[in-house]
Amino acid sequence: MPLVIGLTGTIAAGKSTVAQLLVERGAIHCDADKLVHRLYDPGTPGFDRVVEAFGTDVVGADGFVDRKVLGAKVFGKPEEMTKLTTAMGSITDAIHAEIDRWRAELPDDAVAVMEAVNLMEPGYARWCDQTWLIAVDDDTARHRLVETRGMSEEEVTQRLKSMVPRDVRAPGADWVYDNVGGREALEDAVAGEYERIYGMHMAGEPLTSVFEPWWEKFLERRREQLKAAGVPAPEMAR
Incomplete structure (x- = not known):
């Protein structure tokens, strides 16, 4: 089967790079x-439910959900999220099906x-062989978001508040990179990390992951927090 890497990171950390x-x-x-966005494209049940839940103002001029407007309604607000x-x-x-398709269709020497x-938080990394976390401090993230994406300070604050802190996530990642240097x-x-794990994969050496033990502890803490706040627990991976 192929090598599947789960890639995540804080906002503006450079995970897409x-x-x-x-x-x-x-x-x-x-x-x-x-x-995820396909789940609420126009014509889908998800679109109708999102509009019903958040109002017609989340629909843009093109008929699609305006993710910026929707994001302003949910970021930093656990109940709304x-x-x-x-x-x-x-x-x-949707995510599990895509990874299952990779496992079934891609050759052993492939990487996905x-x-x-x-x-990490919903448990999707359980289906990956390795989890990578790309991180950056809040000050650097704020600068990047304001200067390169044109976000307002208020928008940036909302986004950063909605993120699980790096130090909470790091113990559950197999590789953590703090992206505060240059390209x-x-x-x-x-x-370096890619060559290391790909070499192990191709040699048939087991790639152990630290994710599942971390996730079980995280999930237990999150359920306790939500219960105390009277908020229903969100969907978690099965």
């Missing part, structure tokens, strides 16, 4: 956000990358 570097090495890539997850439908099934902002340093780091 890492994904592109892996594609340049021949990897198959799927952006989970795009899978849970409502969105319920409205969209089974994100879990599932890139997702929320790869060359990032390329060298990615190349």
Whole structure:
């Protein structure tokens, strides 16, 4: 079976750049956000449920859900995020089906990358052989978001508040890279880790992952927090 890498990271950390570097090495890539967006394309039940839950103002002039408007309604608001997850439908099934397809169709020497902002917390990384976390400190992220993406300070604050902190996620990742250096340093780091695990994969050596033990503990803590807040638990991977 192919080697499946789960790729995640904090906002503006550079995970999409890492994904592109892996594609340049021949990897198959799927952006989970795009899978999720299809769940509420016009004409789908998810579209109708999202509009019913959040109002017609989330629909843009092109007839599609305006993700910027929708994001402003849910980021940093656990109850609203849970409502969105319920409205969209089974994100879990969409991601799991794609990884299952890779396992069934790709050759043993292939590498596939599932890139997702929320790869770890819902448990999707359980279906990956290795989990990579690309991280950056909040100050650097804020600068990148304001300067390169044109976000307002308020938008940036909402996005950062919605992120699980790096230090919480790091123990559940098999490789953590703090992307605060230049492009060359990032390329060298990615190349080194890729070559290491791909070499093990091709040699038939087992690639153990630290994710599942971390996730079980994270899930237990999250359920306790949500229960205390009176918020229904979101969908988790099965």
